[in-house]
Amino acid sequence: MSENAPEKVSSAIRELVHANHILFDQGVVDGFGHVSVRHPLQPDRFLLSRSMAPGLVTEKDVLVFDHDGAPVETGGPAVYLERFIHSEIYRKRPDVVAAVHSHSPAVVPFSAVTGTKLRPIFHMCGFLGAGTPVFEIRDYAGTGSDLLISDNRLGAALAESLDRGPAVLMRGHGSTVVGSTLRQAVFRAVYTEVGARLQTEAMKLGPVTYLTEGEALATTNTNNTQIDRAWYLWLKAAEKRSMAT
Amino acid sequence: MSENAPEKVSSAIRELVHANHILFDQGVVDGFGHVSVRHPLQPDRFLLSRSMAPGLVTEKDVLVFDHDGAPVETGGPAVYLERFIHSEIYRKRPDVVAAVHSHSPAVVPFSAVTGTKLRPIFHMCGFLGAGTPVFEIRDYAGTGSDLLISDNRLGAALAESLDRGPAVLMRGHGSTVVGSTLRQAVFRAVYTEVGARLQTEAMKLGPVTYLTEGEALATTNTNNTQIDRAWYLWLKAAEKRSMAT
Amino acid sequence: MSENAPEKVSSAIRELVHANHILFDQGVVDGFGHVSVRHPLQPDRFLLSRSMAPGLVTEKDVLVFDHDGAPVETGGPAVYLERFIHSEIYRKRPDVVAAVHSHSPAVVPFSAVTGTKLRPIFHMCGFLGAGTPVFEIRDYAGTGSDLLISDNRLGAALAESLDRGPAVLMRGHGSTVVGSTLRQAVFRAVYTEVGARLQTEAMKLGPVTYLTEGEALATTNTNNTQIDRAWYLWLKAAEKRSMAT
């Protein structure tokens, strides 16, 4: 390990706390939902808060989880029931560095209807590409489940449905969005919600012009260079309205 | 009575004040609506604020009511016209420990239309089960009433319509939601509103996939173990934005 | 004049300032819109702010206007272009003590469509009765006007359209709501907006059950006894978030 290894970890933890507060302040998560980041030194591990509302998370609430979604230190506090969303995506997708699971309100309806796909109508949502898959948990857990990704098998099935994409909807539940950095994952989680709201409104007005695949790709490339502009605003806003202090 | 009986009562009062502030801060109640809890020592009585906006309630505003909805201490302040919602539900439903009556905005439309039932499309609302009954007061008070549950007879009719369920809509008026704890009743009141908003939006997008009965049951069981996670967030938010101090 | 006449006036001014701040805080007015109250000692006069955003009004901004809508003290600050809304309603309606003119956002659409009437689906809006008239200014000012009630003639036409009712919509513009007290007018302005939003949402869900005339009347009578409950909450909220200090 390099000399500043401990600093890398504490910096990752601090940024993860910021991500928690931003996602709450931007209305992506409420009491529920969670965000993780791959461990900066041990890529088969990840950082995730103990089970609590993201808006209240502080640095001391962040735990280390192993590649199976188990907390590395046993006997600790209660952990999220759905930590397997994170562990299985990190296992399947070496390119993914962060993941956000949420019930953000404009997205849930797209998870629960047939005949309409969440697709980008707006350049900030180009990353949604040709349309977002919907994970139907009934295909894996039958018709009487609690809809949660509560074990490795369901996590793997969700990761399969996510495939190479940036986002997967979860029927009757919400979505999971990933990124190659924590800030990108947060950015995408916010703009998945924004895009869902815009598409919902547009569909009431008339036939919608979606981004082409070429536009989706080009806007994504450009937006990837602009993420910090939003991040610093969101962080300031989250600190100003913080519930955690 | 046990030694800490007075503490049990003062603790129940404190929690009821919190419930009032949370319901206001989460937009479930405005100037109107009310929340009660069964008396912790005398199960045929309940605690409810005097007639005032929930967001302003303090501990000294909480009164004790008897099984007929009459305040135990006579000559006190004005009381809610609809206290009979609470008394008759407590009479009919020994399992109920708390009740929330509100005009929360996404729910009222479901009370006032025919052909659409409030049903869960979202795992956090699984408790809504196979659909929420609508109480039509015209069946009991005729076509010229003020729509209020202003006496024991109407309270009993409403309790009848609620039946064994967690929620009943009241046509042109709002809803009443119950729980086996105060926190569960508050949780359900918030998520009834959230669920109504999600269903309204989903219905515009295409045919909706509702939770199965099995899913409704399983999600309810899981969510019942997670209520405090939301409660502590909501309490923090309510305290931060409190109107009562 | 009685001994406490000056106190009556200063109390009316103070309450009018509160009404301005409440209407802003509740989202009924933005930079535009205005609220007046009949002069407590001289019933052919009324109190109204100088031309400014209601959210910023202070006591020293309140002016006295005569029965023709002219400020009693000449050479003062700029006055609202539409003060004739108030003067002509006070002239025609001795029962009216206060009037609110606003562009509240859920109401404007009802003013600008044909085939849908703003009607009460919700007991708090019973005062809307059998439906709210729409004033079409083209009938009085032709097809090239600025839509404003900018003289006595147009004010009288609007008052005619209001007739004996509590509210009149103004096509492409907003609404005017009146009351027999200032608090009642404010209460009705807030709940006209709330009711419009509820009706808009309900119409998307299915056939709507409106209040009967008997229910409209009975709910109005009951609600008239409950106005202060909302007023004190709204005042507290407006003071907490005040822009005027």
Next chain:
Amino acid sequence: MSENAPEKVSSAIRELVHANHILFDQGVVDGFGHVSVRHPLQPDRFLLSRSMAPGLVTEKDVLVFDHDGAPVETGGPAVYLERFIHSEIYRKRPDVVAAVHSHSPAVVPFSAVTGTKLRPIFHMCGFLGAGTPVFEIRDYAGTGSDLLISDNRLGAALAESLDRGPAVLMRGHGSTVVGSTLRQAVFRAVYTEVGARLQTEAMKLGPVTYLTEGEALATTNTNNTQIDRAWYLWLKAAEKRSMAT
């Protein structure tokens, strides 16, 4: 240059900072979007912030740009990718003194649908006139662009589409609104968003009555005299909730 030339510039910069904060506080811009003003002394130049979230802009972030959209001082901080929106509009339209580019949420859907035009249903939006043109960037940059106005040629094409009007929508992206003063441009940006929301809601209720051309012109003339009333309110609100300090 006149004696108070430096003061004119510093005053323009201060007002531009206010405009940035107002547009953020009113929800017209989020992390993205920008507002410029023509240089008060050198009409072939304009003032615009460096690349950052408008809500965080301070006076020291404002830069001078030349008629080609290049920052006058080289080697400075990163600049907005779309500064050519501003430079080409100032070049084509000597009457324009200020321009706002935004992704305001109610407007984007109108940019992305066919068959519905953004038109004024509300007197505050009369400036929208007979309907707002939509700039389809595919006509100039093909079907694989990032949708941004990232060079002079695209800026000129957008300015061509804006023509003599106050606003142009940009497909899948947002809008650009101009004014003959900075305050007018901000006023129009806010009311373009308000008007889009009202039209969206009205279209769900029934056939819409739009303003006539005569009404559009007359309301615009009247509203132009009322801009400061909104400006001072918005400034107060923006200062109160400022993220920049």
